[in-house]
Structure formats: C-alpha cells, structure tokens
Amino acid sequence: MEQQPYPRCGLCAVKACENPDMTDRVPPYCPMKLMPEEFRASLDEYACPGIDDFARKASIQEFECYENTPDGLRTKIPRIEELIHFSRKNGFKRLGLAFCGGLANEARLLTGILEKNGFEVASVMCKAGSIPKEELGLDPRYKIHGPDTFEPMCNPIAQAKILNRSGVDLAVMLGLCIGHDTLFIKYCEAPLTVLAVKDRVLGHNPLAALYTSGSYYARLAGGISEPTEA
Numbered sequence: 001m002e003q004q005p006y007p008r009c010g011l012c013a014v015k016a017c018e019n020p021d022m023t024d025r026v027p028p029y030c031p032m033k034l035m036p037e038e039f040r041a042s043l044d045e046y047a048c049p050g051i052d053d054f055a056r057k058a059s060i061q062e063f064e065c066y067e068n069t070p071d072g073l074r075t076k077i078p079r080i081e082e083l084i085h086f087s088r089k090n091g092f093k094r095l096g097l098a099f100c101g102g103l104a105n106e107a108r109l110l111t112g113i114l115e116k117n118g119f120e121v122a123s124v125m126c127k128a129g130s131i132p133k134e135e136l137g138l139d140p141r142y143k144i145h146g147p148d149t150f151e152p153m154c155n156p157i158a159q160a161k162i163l164n165r166s167g168v169d170l171a172v173m174l175g176l177c178i179g180h181d182t183l184f185i186k187y188c189e190a191p192l193t194v195l196a197v198k199d200r201v202l203g204h205n206p207l208a209a210l211y212t213s214g215s216y217y218a219r220l221a222g223g224i225s226e227p228t229e230a
C-alpha cells in the first residue's frame with residue numbers, strides 16, 4: 001500500500017514559501033501542496049479577538065530583534081531581553097517560572113532580572129511537593145542516586161497547576177527534561193514560552209550536537225543502537 005505523503009519542510013532546499021519565484025519548484029511533500037486548506041484555516045484563527053493582537057505583537061517583536069546597519073542586517077537582543085520586551089508589549093504583570101532543580105541558580109538569576117524589570121515572578125521547581133518517585137510506580141532501580149535513597153519525582157503537572165492557580169500571564173519553562181516538559185505543556189493553561197531546554201551534557205544547548213554532528217557527534221547520523229527500556 002502506498003504511504004500517504006506527509007509534510008517534510010525539514011528536508012526542503014527550495015524554500016519556495018520564502019521565495020515566490022520558486023513556486024514552480026515546490027517539492028511534492030510541501031505542506032502548501034498537501035494541505036493548503038490549513039493555511040486558509042489558520043487565517044481564520046489569526047482573525048480571532050485576542051489572537052490577532054498577540055500574533056501582531058509577536059511579529060513586531062521579531063522585527064525588533066534586528067537592526068539595519070550600514071554593514072547589513074544585524075541581530076540585536078538575547079532571548080531574555082526578548083522575553084522582557086514581549087511581556088511588556090502584552091501588558092503581562094506576573095510571569096510564571098517552571099524550572100528544573102538542576103537550574104536553580106539560573107532560576108534565581110532570572111527571577112532577579114525579571115523582578116528588576118518590573119515583573120512579579122511566581123516560580124515552582126520540578127521537585128516541589130517532595131513526592132517520592134515510587135508514587136509513579138517506578139522501579140527503585142531507576143532512581144538516579146540509588147534504589148535505597150529518597151528521591152522526589154519531578155512533578156510538571158503540579159508545576160503547571162500551581163502556576164495556573166497563581167494567575168500568571170505567561171508561563172516560562174526553564175530547563176525541564178524531555179517528557180516532563182511535555183506534561184507541563186499539556187497541563188499549563190497560561191500562554192507558554194520556553195527560555196531554555198535541558199541538555200545535561202551540552203550546557204543546555206542541544207543544538208551543539210547538531211553543529212558538531214559532522215565531527216564529534218557523527219554517531220547521531222549513523223543511527224543510535226543503544227537500547228532503551230520502558
């Protein structure tokens with residue numbers, strides 16, 4: 001049976017969406033070809049009250065991250081500053097920080113910066129609640145510090161629920177693990193952005209493995225054979 005085509009922008013070298021002159025070279029897996037109705041439907045969403053203004057401000061924010069100089073287009077501000085500017089644009093007063101215990105120092109620094117810039121910062125660390133991992137039905141041999149130690153579970157659902165109750169205007173994720181971040185996103189009711197994702201090895205810069213995937217991390221492109229357990 002022939003497989004249904006699915007969008008694969010990640011492999012596209014044409015980028016006709018950015019270059020209308022290339023429209024006749026759009027690849028067969030292009031979503032503009034496969035699902036054109038979704039683009040029309042998205043415009044209906046952008047016209048919705050609240051979304052319209054938010055989307056416009058997001059584009060203005062994008063614009064303001066660049067400057068035209070005699071030497072050409074240059075980038076201007078780091079993501080933390082972008083977060084501050086965008087929050088001000090939207091009139092956000094209280095920000096909610098969901099952070100990993102491994103980034104407690106970063107959370108403290110970020111809280112100080114955001115407060116200095118006029119925001120209230122509600123924050124919840126992943127281990128809050130101090131509920132043992134056994135409550136997840138986890139076999140103790142999967143505890144990082146050994147089966148006999150007390151190890152609190154990361155609790156992204158509680159992080160989300162507490163920030164929901166705290167009435168935050170924008171939730172900010174800082175360094176949550178893969179999977180925990182997925183649950184936080186699922187349960188968070190506030191608008192949500194990510195300041196940083198967890199990468200224990202690469203200083204929370206997972207893209208470093210891509211930038212070195214032609215050399216030190218070439219094994220990634222070869223396909224990883226290490227076993228996974230569930």
Ligand code: SF4
Pocket residue numbers: 008009010012013014015016017018026027029030031032
């Ligand atoms: S939308 Fe189409 S043209 Fe644009 S990157 Fe995706 S596949 Fe390429």
